Amino acid sequence: MSKSLTWRTAIASFAILAAFIYLIPSLTSEVPGWWSNILPRDKIHLGLDLQGGMHLVLEVESSKAVESHLERVVEELKRDLRKDKVRYTELKRDGTDGILITLMRSEDETVFKDLIAAGYPDFTFESLGQSEGKSNVRIVMNSKAIDRVKQMAVDQALETIRNRVDQFGVSEPDIRPQGENRLLIQLPGIKDPERAIALIGKTALLEFKLVDEENSVEEALKGNVPPGDEILYQVSVDAKTGRQKKTPWLLKKRTALTGEYISDARVQISNRYNEPYVSLSFDARGARLFEQVTGQNIKKRLAIVLDNKVNSAPVIQDKISGGQAQITGRYTTNEARDLAIVLRAGALPAPVTIIEERTVGPSLGKDSIEKGFKSMLIGGVLVILFMAIYYGLSGIIADIALLLNILFIMAALAFFEATLTLPGIAGIILTIGMSVDANVLVFERIREELRLGKTSRASIEGGYGKALVTILDAQVTTLIAALVLFQFGTGPVKGFAVTLSIGIVASLFTAIFVTRIIFDYLYVQRKMKKIRI
């Protein structure tokens, strides 16, 4: 065998062997132990549209996180101003980037300015002028700090949701940030999408607030809400009529305690009603706060507020020490379990909205795989027969290249840990049709050369040589389209771009390199006279 032919055969054999090694884990259900120790063991990853599952895109309302950050700064400022004995009449959040303060004495303005410069580096001071001896001041959060808070909100939301999903029990979830304030969540094989959405989308902000029993709710509902109070509703469903009932509560705006201090949340079944409820344990600091609040407000009502809805407002019978509380309601076991999960995993730093959902049931996924492969099989067989009939022996060589091409695409999917989707299967099918193109181009050239009366060997050389540039030109454009598609595509469409790109590259290798080896072997090495093409 000539030296170059030996080399080329070695390269091709190596590529084929490597492809098989990468494919074997996907073909067998269980690879032996020694195999997975030294050789690749990743199976071809199936997309959600093939194995069933849920794809969610959430948008984190990160500007809400900035607002609550500003609210916290307001509280901090109040403490600092009290310490510095600076008196003010008004101190509140102003819009989404500032805080408005009215100082009682205009000479305090410099004190305040120094305080901001020293203790609040994220803010810039702005004087709005004086009136009647009072001084109006605004501090503005700079855009860098705002971006930081927003980014932190997104990161934290990601972490929290990951925690929730882990505790919910989904195998191989994929949760990642997308763009500025979006999260992409992929949950394969999920059985109860509705429940998953409720679990992921809940803000789960738990607050304990005192009920204002000195003022009447009726008066507040007319529009006279006392300062420092707010109206929140308790929503309950009447068991008989199934109708929703909304009960208003007048609450102190100030939060006595939040879910931040929860160290554990568990589902328990009450002995009395045989209903599930969630029992909370607070950490040391939370327990102390809880003891304080309950101790100071015996015989008053303390409302448990979840996401701005009053859950219940029991009367505090006695000081509660030990840091235990209960959340009761008409929960099903699953609801109680999910509530416990979200309370354990913590609240989201800002509300999220689901802006995209794609769910595929497992039965449809199975159907799609079956139908996809069936059409691949039938399309493939037709093309193989067609080539063999049209080009004879050479057609069979092209068919070998075609089969190798499919092998390489599959192996590359396993190698790059890419995801096979339904459009991805379509991409492979399309490649089957298109990959013979390279061989058709070569064969047509060889035929032309033969017609000019050249020998087999010269025709093969001329055919491959002349067709090569054309093949490259033609394939590069398809590759450009595929790469653009990859850039813009999401999920399934990306899968299509992946298989199409891999298919194009693989077909160049098989249709030009591998078939040439076979031709050279037959007509140069074995000196076969007549080309059957």
Place this chain on the structure above:
Amino acid sequence: MEFIKPGTNINFIGNRNIAFVISGIFIIATIFLLIWRGGPNYGVDFTGGVLIQVKFDGKTNTTDIKNALKPVELQDSIVQGFGEEGESEFLIRINKTDIDLPTLSSRVEQSLKSEMGKGVDVRRVEMVGPKVGSDLRQKALFAIFYAILFIAIYISGRFELKWLMSIIMAVSLAFVVYITSSLGMSVSWLIVIALIVTLGLCYFLNLKYALGAIIALVHDVTITIGVFALFEREISLSIIAALLTIVGYSLNDTIIVFDRIRENSRRFRRRSFEQTMNISINETLSRTILTSSTTLVVVLALFFLGGGVIHDFAFALMVGIIVGTYSSIFVASPILLVWEDKIDGNTKEKVPIE
């Protein structure tokens, strides 16, 4: 075996006016159809809304389903049969975006279950918020645009060795896109403007191959969209993928013909450009037909056997392959000739073809 005998010489170029008329009719028909229908029939991917694929245990029909959707006030939804004959599988499409979308599918499921009194399997839910919808529409248009742009650059550089020209084109195009987008124009207008600018630049920079290829591409994509509008099929994300594939495929075909034209015009300097072109198209005809038919065979397999989810995708590919093959023979090359005529007519001197 041979379909096309060697020495075949069909006068494609001589009959180019017939082809221009046919293409013109198709494109005008597409434009009228789109105006009449009020634009392409975008799916929920682009409009926002909810698509629910359900399968019932027993036989049922669309009227019953619509009635069953009354309690949730969705009786105006589009309900259509889906999948194979005899299977009780349906698509429910809700184009509203001003309602609570995330919980919609479960409400629909409940309502169907209680009203129809038979088992319902929700097989697929696609919910796209209005914001995502418009985002995706933008991304899709840009993707098609960039594909065409990159390809134009590649062809000009590769075929005419005018890399500098193609870079000038890219830069000025990027500039135009930047200006128009900063003026706050909608993406569709932006694409139209960008295309006009691209064609204009090709024209003035003398990039004839790119001009021919791009006109052929726009021709193919337009007609495919027109056929979609005619059959009232929806343009979804995967259809955009199909359109881009058509762009790649049609170009593949065009380039192979162009390659031959370039090669032959070097070989037969004495012959007229028209003759050279005809010879080139005829020489590559066998390959064109062969590749198109193998590709069409697999796409047909996908169309008939691939199942409902992939049906429209395969349909788009099918139309695109047929139109793309046609255009590489009847549209792309004759445009080169029209170009040559123009130059000849203007300058009255022979321009070397190379």
